[in-house]
Amino acid sequence: MEFNGDSSSCEQGSLVRELIKGMELTRQLKAHMGLEVSDEAKGILVEGILSSYEKALSLLNLGGSMEQSQQHVVASTNVPGSPISVIGSPKSEDQNPVFNALQEAMDFPRNRKMMTTWTEQVNASSEDGLEAPPDDGYSWRKYGQKDILGAKYPRSALCTYRNLQGCCANKQVQRNDEDPSVFDITYKGRHTCTPVQRSKSAPTSPEKHEENKHHDHPMMQQQPNVLLNFQRGLSVDIQNVESKGAGYPLSTREYGYENHTFTPSIMNDNNFFSNYSPSFIPSPANSTSNYFSRSPCNVSTFGGVHSGQHSESDIAEMISAATSGTNYPIIGIDFPLEQLGINPSFPFDNQVFFPSFSQPKE
DNA sequence: ATCATTTGACCGCG
DNA sequence: CGCGGTCAAATGAT
Structure with a gap:
């Protein structure tokens, strides 16, 4: 099967998707230039474009050859509140950090060891x-x-x-020798998928059955757990968060994670860490919109290049990306598009703004 | 029939 | 050369 190709090539795939998406959004923006589309709507496209390139750079920064690319990429993304600097003023290709990062990513194969890695010790209580x-x-x-x-x-x-x-994350599970109820779990790579409870039984743990059976609506199948993960994970160990650069989706469920050991193979990915900033903890009052925009694991599936057509996850990510991990003005997602003067041909539809309502395809 | 897991083989790295 | 990670065919479960 082709599920588990090389992780680095997978991240490269995500990178390519981001770039393609950026290109696609740019194309859309171009298409809307002459139309009666409000600046606000164009702004959304611009945000999406910027976010795509930011995420692409982030991927380069995380999984790529750091020593080669960071001097360009980090220098661009390190500046809080000025993501535009990444693709700011027109430059020659030689001076363009995006171009350089891309070129270097091509020139230097990714090193698996540079992948983000962290470990957790999970105590699966014996009574379970x-x-x-x-x-x-x-x-x-x-x-x-x-x-x-x-x-x-x-x-x-x-x-x-x-x-x-399109998620590149890997996981290793090993039962502790001394205490068989403790599992050492090593995560490699970063999630780009949504933390979703699948409707079918999960492959690795029987308790998933229990989690799924309470929720009838697809939305309810994932959101409460997602929020629990958010809140628990982010409230687990603030010291850890602060001292270790934190912000990983530390999911501590009812089993009590005993220990989190973050291996800071990549510590200077500001964009990445900012994605998981504790300030993004959703509150119950606005959890819905926060979930969409603040998911710790942004959807990154991009279903190929279709001129004028977006996959739902594509748009979802565009919205997500435009509001996560950056200091862009937050674009709400519950506004009527008509108010923005979006052309009827604009390839948005309601569903794409609410990807959680659609079941993941099997 | 389809999908997930198991398990032996293969491969890369140290 | 040994170890650990991944692949992929076989097997099992639904």
């Missing part, structure tokens, strides 16, 4: 009788198991459904 660590909110697929020298228990390798969601 769990044979697997608790669900962390994401969909994982087991693709390998290996007996590790000196370890009592084998190590499981899991990946996300990257072909469906």
